[in-house]
Amino acid sequence: MGATSSNPAEQISTAEDQSSTSNVQYLLGDLQKLAPSARKLFNLGKECLTTSVARLPFGNEPELKFQEATNLADLQDPDFRLFRPLKLTQPLYSGQTYVKWRSVRDVQNVYAFCAPVKTIIYIQPIDEFPEFIQKFCLTTKRLELTLFSLLQSFCQIYFSGFDSHVLPEVNIKDKQWQITSRHHSVTEQKQYLVGDFFPYLQRLMPSNGLCILGLTWTDLYPQDDLNFVLGESSTVHKSAIFCFGRYEPKGFDKETHRDIKEVDGLLIFKLLRIISHETCHLLGFQHCTFFHCAMNESNSIEEAITQPLFLCPVCLRKLQKCCGFNVLERYKVMAGFLQELQEQLPCEQFQSAVNWLQMCLQYLEEG
Template sequence: MGSGASSSNERQSRQFNLLIGNLKNKTGIEKKLFGLSSLVQPERTRTLSKNSHERNNEKVETLVEEELFVPLYREKSLICTQTYTSWRARNDLVKFTQRLGFKKKVIYFLPIDSVPDFVSNFNFPKSGLKERFSLFSLIGTYIETFYSGMNVKWLDPVYITQTKWKIRKRSHKKTSKEQYLVSDFYRPLQKMMPKDGYCIMGLSWTDLYPKEELNFVLGEANYMTSSGVMSFGRFEPKTFDADNVKDISSIDADLMWKLLKVSSHELGHLFGLEHCEFFHCLMNGSNSIQEALSQPSFLCPVCLRKIQHVCKFDITQRYETLLSFFEDLNEEMPSEKWTSNVTWLKKCLHFLKSTDTSYM
């Protein structure tokens, strides 16, 4: 019995190290958060804090940790998924061959073609400050917070008709909207990126499509070229109603939600992250706009571990800055989405600052 239990514990320890890496030199807070990765290993026994609540008149015991990070049902072996260990081995090699890309700390955004006047004239009044933010600068502020440790810079807009870029386009059969083939942007964007750039993301008002047989994509990114492009995504062809179509005419909470979610997700791919198969997470894959936008705004412990390896941020400080951002956004542009993010961040910070050490 003793030998069997010891062998099982050793196997679980190896699996945990494969999933999240060695946490020996991490701080207590980091060990606590990244240690939640063990939630995807149901055989690991832990003394977990619990939270009682009522659901359908039935008292239910739920794990506080699982309210923060909900594990996905997973059939694949860890060997077949992108664990922190497998991501780091590939990322370190790629960045080394790209002439020490580790030292590059700038995320570049490049507007493509023109945008409507209401987009260029948008101003966001930051509560308590005299500074007013344009739409692009607000996106940049969020990305600098989300990928704390990186700087965001905007390049001057590029107009495709004034370039030699060979971007294929089509008119969508159902929406009749012009669409660009997303993969045609990768190489031109890569060539536009300054030498201090870690990656570059194009931002287009025109819709995008990934390949001829597929009808729509919010954005895509290519890790090997360190480039990607995203669209405001005006229509979802699966639910498009030609008789009741209304084009976007203002910046509201729903559009802002879409821009922040898509930009942070696609940039995750430029940090080498594949679609997450461990938790409900910002980096989950999706088959529709509705599915993509219903996913969490935040990274799970496994994906956050990868990003922190590159950005070197303080976890608590990053969450606190994100909390301030969403509180300000919710004050000026009220939405249940921002309220939900604020609630999650407060709950996460409370967990990290609590005395519970069961995951350390």
Template sequence: MKPSYEYKECATDGLYQKNVTKKKVYHNTLSNIKKKLGCVDKNLCATDQVFYSVILQDDSPCQCEKEALEQVQDMHIQSPKTAKFKKLTSCPEVLSCQSFKQWKSTMSMNFFNRFLDGMKFQVDRLKLYFLPIGPFPDCINSFQLKGTGMTLIQGLCEFLRLFFNGCEIVLLPMLDISSFPCKRRKHCSTGKEQYLVGDFFPKLKSMLPKDGFGIVALSWHDLYPSDDLNFVLGQANANYYSCVASFGRFDPTYVKGFQGRKNGIAVEEMQDIKKVGGKLIWKLMKVLAHETCHVFGVLHCWSYECLMNESHSSAEALQQPLILCPLCMKKIQHALSRWPKTKNLFQIKKHLASLAKFLKAVLAEETELTEGKKTCEWIEDMLKLMMAVPSVQL
């Protein structure tokens, strides 16, 4: 399939001059997916190889190809029923697609910077430090995750330990947000105080112990990324080895988009969180996992429906899966299995099985949270597929 190009016309001195902007599009075809994935490590266990083979054996056309074939052949092409990962409908520009090779090159520079900062490399396993940024209200401090006996913060640490299988999670004492020299503002619609997320990173980097790979911070307060943007659920900066996620408070951005009171939002819809429920926990897990993957240098995914898809609203973020596609999974597996002194700590089968068990326990009584149930069902189907095939040729 030939590359796609965009052509834009611009007016110059009363004459129309064609301004050709060449933007090569990276179509989600099997050949391009293979290029982004690179060679799969044949030393992986058989079940892990099956996980990657799912996309290597999926030759279903991308949406652009479907439309072209339908116009020419007047037929509808469907993805095979065995496909476990759904391709995104739009094909991204090539520069937006981070291949495994590009990721390794980026992280080589990241490790060089760590060397200059005096970070330790010879560790038995990678270590992430979890920092709660308070103060938190009583409903958060007194909450316990059902089926675990853990506090909410402890449960989130356990989730990260299971998701980044083989990584050690160390919980740091809570730090008051007043300790951070952050720029502040009042939300234009709600009047609630917000903090500029980028101002957290220098201090977080200075707090990271020399044996840590990164620091994951969780704040109760609203965050915003820049003066012209409304809010942000979380943000990461791999150069500062850190990320920040926010509980977020109930304000118009979580209810009816970005229009605020212009949409007639009632005052009670802008009240702070007073009860911890399944949807809040689900959002926290997804935001924390997403931003922590950014700390590992993984960029947004533009090929499959994946945890690393970009989102522009809280509603869109909630709809994204809590699963890494093989293109993103390979980067995390390599990081957790090859960088520490103890090799092969991360196994996909263990990652999926422990994640499903944890989600079932935490979300057991959340009947309305269909996303969690769908995720557990998907994991069970994938585990059955991985176990059914003893070996695969890659």
């Protein structure tokens, strides 16, 4: 039989360690069968939570914005360079852990066992877009990308393992869709009610579709008593709808506000943020409460574009299970893609994302 400490303080410490380990195992699941690089990254997530969250009373973890989190070499603990836990306000198991998400997914897969495999993310342009959107073309080393094919390429990298296709544009009037609209009292601009799109989008999705993502030039709102939403999804309909966020009422000034007139880096980043966030919702992800993460909740465009483009270890674990990608290879391809965007459409957000990827790849490839 093993020896047992007679020191009460040591017994308490051991119990806390076991509780912390159990909590983190619940967050990320069994990592033994994963590739070494994936295990290394997910174990880093464990260490971050164990050392900086699980041992602290609720509310004592200092908050840190994502932009600050991309330059953390001066911190004493190098683990914080990549993943920064959120301020702890509830027990770790209260959020959507990997184990919680996996249990729901397994039940859904039982019902879908006899159905055809659905692996394609469809992007559906809705109504006409301005000429500068239609004529936009980004020339890379291999391809010439329109705005929609750029979004398609991003989806194929971010959700590596799934394919992505752009469907022909549809017109609301021609399709006779009954979409509620209004003119906002502050901006005086037209908005569509998001929920009205979901059934129509679902009907457009081909039989091999994993989900369908609608994109419209007209702004959106979620319900009568709310101002604006950049995008929203419906897991029931396997569909999402998002917009360019041209006239957000929050902070709107009629005298100084200007509509979008060109495709720049910030606009592309905003679209990549919303398309990745809403697609993850369609895969069953809830808002992340563990780390600064692409799946954090946001209440404005300004807040959304200051959040990371990348998933934390808990959410990445879910996505890796869905897609089956090699974590290291996915990051390498993503780094090349975003570096190309930063060179041609430079913005602070893309540079921050590239910096983060470089640190992440260095960590995964060293030693």
